[in-house]
Amino acid sequence: MLDSTIVGGTVVDGTGTAPFRADLAIKDGRIVEVRRVEGDSPGLETEAATTIDATGMVVTPGFVDIHTHYDGQVTWDATLEPSSCHGVTTVVSGNCGVGFAPVRPGREEWLIALMEGVEDIPGSALTEGMTWGWESFPEYLDTLADRELAVDFGVQIAHGPLRAYVMGERGARNEPATPDEIAAMGRLVEEAVQAGALGFSTSRTVAHRAMDGEPVPGTFAAEDELFGLGRAMARGGQAVFELAPTGAAGEDIVAPLRELDWMRRLATEIDRPVSFALVQVDAAPDQWRELMEASAAAFEAGAALYPQIAARPFGMLIGFAGHHAFTHRPTFRGLAHLSPAERGHELAEPAVRRAILTEDDLPLDPSKQFDGMKDLVQGSLSRIYRLGNPPDYEPTAERTVAAIAEQRGVGGLEALYDLMLESVDGEPATSMLFFPFFNYSHSNHDAIYEMLTHPAGVSGLSDGGAHCGLICDASYPTFLLTHWTRDRTRGQRLPLEYVVKKQTADTAALFGLGDRGVLAPGKRADVNVIDLERLTLQMPQMAYDLPAGGRRLIQAASGYVATMVNGVLTRRDGADTGARPGRLLRGAR
Structure with missing residues (x-):
């Protein structure tokens, strides 16, 4: 007997293929059959413990959000909301050069202040909520491996804590690294990837600052340091080099093209993906197109450059x-x-x-x-x-x-x-x-549409779990489905199958997660059943539900009928079922 069947739905399978009627059969956390239903052909008739009637609904793979900051929240919150409220079944944290491992004993509060300053996560919530118990990055993964979650969780090793761990106060203050220090950091990066880190991340934008005003460690790292760590990452295994590049916040309008040159050379040398934030800034409202064209040309020439594209204008909520x-x-x-x-x-x-x-x-x-x-x-x-x-x-x-x-x-x-x-x-x-800062210049409101059509662009930059008092962009998946495929009135829309692929197969493939992102036999049964006609994004609201009464913006959605992770129903009609089939992801697969 099957564990579950999802019948009568319109399947958007993640490959970019046009939607089709089909039934899904699920057993032991895997999809075992996708039976197309055409004309008078019968659907699945095999008995199942649970059957979900998806008539009139859209059935998609679970969404894979590659740019979140749940590094601390994962230690106390099994739901990883708000991402899990929006059809997300896999998250990747450790972005933008900030994280919580490795850490010298006694330096935990310094890392909390770094995360609070860069990602606007209340430090009091992190201090009260986090449970520590590790020093090295592999030990951090071992701690997370015991967590039972509502979604799968992957993490990258971040430049900030790495630099401070190896170089001490010199690293924290962005002093140049010596060859020996680069080698020592490289050994830890290689060890982290071997242990299961999905990548290495760094930040080059001076807008990313700790609570003491100091830019994130690594912001001004020289090329020998960046390439040394990139090579070490590649030695460790299949992983991604992720960064917020110089100029991403508009502080230096010339720098992004310089950044693109070394990113292209690094991606070519180590034969691993380099993924970077691509946004439009008012200081140079058309520069994003130069970056997009240059990165697309490099991609076509064989360099694995993958821009991360935001689904909507990026800024802040005022209230x-x-x-x-x-x-x-x-x-x-x-x-x-x-x-x-x-x-x-x-x-x-x-x-x-x-x-x-x-x-x-x-x-x-x-x-x-x-x-x-x-x-x-x-x-x-x-x-x-x-x-x-x-x-x-x-x-x-x-x-x-x-x-x-x-x-x-x-x-x-x-x-x-x-x-x-x-x-x-x-x-x-x-x-x-x-209040939009980026991606909404008065001179071009179609920039995001054009970015979303980049041949190597992936949906990213949701910052799930971060910027708690400023944004709630963890709702990107719902916005992509509603605005870009159904509701947009001021310009072109995108096909449903394209938008689904952008946040399932494409994001999974970037991080080597080949076991998910597509509805096909043998793939993980991470599945959404969505009533697309009534899918609605609600008004963002401030909640005070973080540890120590910390605040965060939450944005709910209606229209998610069911979400499965590893074949287990985790959300039903928008509500958490209490099931926790999600686990730590160790490395590409």
């Missing part, structure tokens, strides 16, 4: 629950002791509103990394958009705060206050506004 323009107004500060719901009701009071809008800001605290965010928001009202519900991530100019203020005949900050005061589900001051 009273997170970052906004009024954080330094005395009256707002006076509401800090209230619960979020209580604070929302107080903010709706006319006297409180009037006081906050007429007060001067308190001085900035230079010791706090994000203390100047309110100035950024106050000066960017022509770039902050009303998000709406359901959210619109491709908004038009009349939706900016500045345009709405003009329409209403009020000041910009007054319009901002009132827009943030709007309610979601009846609770005032829970609305979010959208």
Whole structure:
């Protein structure tokens, strides 16, 4: 008897083939048959312990998210939400040069401060929630191997902790590495890949800074260090060299093309994939096309260069629950002791509103990394958009705060206050506004569409588990399905089979995970059953469910009928079933 069958659905199998009617048979965590149902041909008739009727639904492979930051969360949270809420069945962490292994005893808090500064994960949540117990990277993997999870979890060894471990304070402060230090780091990278690391990651962008303001260790690493670590990674086995390149945050508009040159040479020499973030920046709004064309040409010539493409504009969400323009107004500060719901009701009071809008800001605290965010928001009202519900991530100019203020005949900050005061589900001051930094230049709103058609581009950059007070882009899989295949009105759409392949077979193949990403006999039974017609992305909301009451943005979706991991039903009608078939991934397969 089969363990499960999924019958009557429209299968989008991950290969890019056009959708087709078929039934799936599952046994012992594997797909054993995909039987096409055409005309009068019968479907599966074999008895199964569980049958899911997928009539009218789309059946896809589970999504493989290759750019997350669950390195700490995985030690306390078995669900790895919010990624698992969006059809994701495999995640890869350890990106952007930050992680938690190797670590010298007593340096755990330094790594937490590094992760908090770069990825905006509350340090108090990491301190309270994480369970340590390792020093080396293989020991970190051994710890994770005991975890029973809702999704499969893979991780890369990161340059930041590696450099600090080998070089001490010199490494943490980005001093040049000696040949002996490069060799020592190389031995640890090779050891990590042999133990099961899926890759090596580094960051070259100075926007990635620890809580003390220091750029991530490795930001300014010379070519001998980068190539030495790349060669060591290749000696260890099949792995990926991942990086956030110089200029990815717009701080140096000339640097990305220089970066592409060494990435191309490294990929060619070590014969391993080099994957990098490709985004559009306002400082050079058309440079992304040069990078895309150059990387595509290098790929066609044999260099394994794989840009990671974001599914939508990247920026931040603005709201009273997170970052906004009024954080330094005395009256707002006076509401800090209230619960979020209580604070929302107080903010709706006319006297409180009037006081906050007429007060001067308190001085900035230079010791706090994000203390100047309110100035950024106050000066960017022509770039902050009303998000709406359901959210619109491709908004038009009349939706900016500045345009709405003009329409209403009020000041910009007054319009901002009132827009943030709007309610979601009846609770005032829970609305979010959208402030895109990258991938939404006024000169070209079709950049993401063109990037998504890059011959080697892969869907990435969701940052699942990170930037908790700024974004919730772990919802990329749902956005790709809804916006790019069904809802987009301002430009071309993409075929469903193309979008599914981009986040299943393509992402799995990049990291050598050949046992998943496609619905075919012998492959892992990581499967989604989706009601595509009613698939909906909800408004992002702030939750306070991290350890120590830490906050994070959560974005739910409706329309996921069932999700399977290794043949086990992990989510049903959007709810976690409590099953934990996910495990640590050790290396390519």
